[in-house]
Amino acid sequence: MTFTKTKLSLALIASAIISAPFAMADDAAFNSGIKKALADSKVNISLRARYEGVDEDGVNGAADKDATALTVKSRITLQTGDYKNWSLGLEVDNVTALVDDYNDLTFDYSGSDAVVADPEITDVNQAFLQYNTGKVKLTAGRQRILHNNQRFIGGVGWRQNEQTYDGYRIEYVANDALSLDYSYIYNANRIFGDDKKGDDLSGAFHFANAAYKINSAHKISAFAYVLDFDIAHAMSSSTYGALYHGKFGAVTVNLSAATQSDAGDNAVSYDANYYNAEIATDLGDFTLLAGLEVLGSDEGKAAFSTPFATLHKFQGFSDKFLNTGSSTGMKNGVEDTYITVKTKLAGVKLAATFHDLASNEGTIDYGTELDLVAAYTFKKNYNLLVKFARYSADQLSTDTSKLWIQVATKF
Template sequence: MKGKVLSLGAAALLAGGAFLLSGSTNVSNAQDLLGVTFIDNVKPYLEFRPRYEYVDVDKSSNKEANALTIRTKIGVKIGKVLDVPGLSAVLEAIDVSAVIDDYAPQRSGYEKVADPPNTRITQAYLAYSYGNYTFVAGRKYVAIDDHRFIGTVNWRQMPQSLGVIAVAGKPIQGLDFLLAGVYERKFVVDSGNLDWKLDKMPIVLDVNYQVVPNMLRLKGFAYLLTDIHNTYGVKASGKIGLGNGVTVSYLGEYAKQTDPYEKDNYNTKPDIDTDYYRVKVGASAMGFFANVMYTYFGDADGKDKGFSVPLATNHKWDGWSDVMLLGAANGFYYGMKEWCISAGYKNPSIGKLMIAYLKFDSDKDPGTGKSIGSEIDLLYAKKLTKRLSFLAKAAYYNADNGYVYASGNPDSGFTNVTAGTKDVTKYWLQLDYKY
């Protein structure tokens, strides 16, 4: 509803949270009788994030989108559960409300903004730490490295969280790993939610080894996503100081994608055989920074889909206009080659300024030409106080021939859909208060 700032669900949570934090005579008596404290070392946290978003798609039949949405997050970190050493918990909920809702899906005939009003338990998990190992069960945010394969999509007002049964540890100096089974995905919009049976869960394995501290980090990974695909890859990254405050960074990554190891929600496995690689070089000095990155998404090569990263924070990597989003999440049928050149300046008193230029091309010619389009992204971010920050950013996508991605599922079949053939302009103004 237009003008709604806080839903009844979030209001109830706020009231309930205040009740729990203030204590209760009945709860206290129960604890006295049991001789154990149910929870202790409770630390509440809060976030209030209003944001204005404007979307204009050239030659579209829809009106420009104007969205003023508010994220209200409330959570508690519980340092001790049932007096068990090492046993902790996190409980968090987010409410997304719309003050100005001139956008789809709220109103038909407008451009889309992926921040519909919603209220959800975003995190609810138990964690048990023993020595160098931590065991986790429940719904939580999962961000691996730079979000290129698995991320939180925290840019959207309702972030992505996963239901996991996981263990993470550091068995020896320099070596760390994550092994997780995923039983659910809560996407930024409910239509993207997924569930899997416990005996058919997607499996996430991530192993990292610091060969030389800061200078060389090696990584091996396997992301076996039920119903979607298996991804196996390696990565090397690091930073080298050249003196006088100059630092050079590098990254090289390769991955192979095949049919999924298991199916659950479908009767048929998709047919996939493709690959991916990414190379990045950057430099920084005296607050200035610059990066050059090349990313290659393999094509379908006559099979069902090209290389895809459906659990990634694709907004971070493939242009802030999100024009490439459907291709990255579903696979570019003819592949995609992306150049990104970015530069900026960061200083605590001034803030962060950045500009990026991105060029997108299909790997193989779909018959209309390989050039997909290009984009310019701009950003200014500043921490105003200890708890309050400001952000302004814009994205200008200049279309050429667009790209083709595979829509559908393995049971009903995949259909090739063309996207990215229209110019897109987006900009945002955001405040973020955290307590």
């Protein structure tokens, strides 16, 4: 693992902060408090083994690309008990490839396989100092941050190495209805790890989210994300928006809207909008959901972007739309019309989703995708997942099939 001077400085600062209240404490009380905090510490271990197979047609008559990956993620998580509301958290991940016939997007790779974005790595996933009174929580260091449905700020938890953030966060619970959340982030640790293609993204990033629970059936949130990248200037943007979740008997409604403009040293001046509308209803043993998501374009100059989202969750599991925004990605934006059917059979959760994907600017038919999922939990701590994606290309990329078989456990 590579530790930068910034990370080392953060660790030293954290040590100084946590030791300050201890220095003046009575030795006996201090020792007793520390012993209790250590005794209350929790250690968790999780394992996730996954097969991923990819079959991707070649571009313009070129040879097809295939990939076979069998990877295992092991994670150990330590959370100390509290001493005067202070605690420490540490989480380390290791990803090992038992079969590595795939392009892991590292500098060392030189083959022609299809991409599976799970490089072998050992990484500090989280390392933070926390102060928590119940109403106010302060976190400093490397941490997991997940906002709302992760469309804007997420952890990319699907990949074997998670995306986490270096910085400072304050969360405030005003009452049972209102909560506020603000983070200043200076580095995003992406799924590729250090010294890999597209590794960390540094800059000055502001994440703000306010949630208000109207009642048990209705909730609204407002958010603001101001991103100023040190190097990836084309992704610098300011985003402001809101979302609504409501339940009307058997019908559930989700609505979201946001506006985005260039920020920082972005060389392209643009304004783009985002919309998402979903309606779902329970029909006996089945749940039916229909939705429309629009990442708008500013006349083809640039499109709405969400660089810190859990992108695999949106616009199809084949991951054809990971670079959908800014002036360097799909400048014409994306409109995704989708329908999902869910049910449960003999304890197995089943879901099927169909996507129809097109541009927001112009009349480009990107393609369609069918996603299938089967999930089963057994012996409480074991989860089996089988997932399949079939992207049928029209005017974007090529036909692609992906299959995943995964077993996970934690203890």
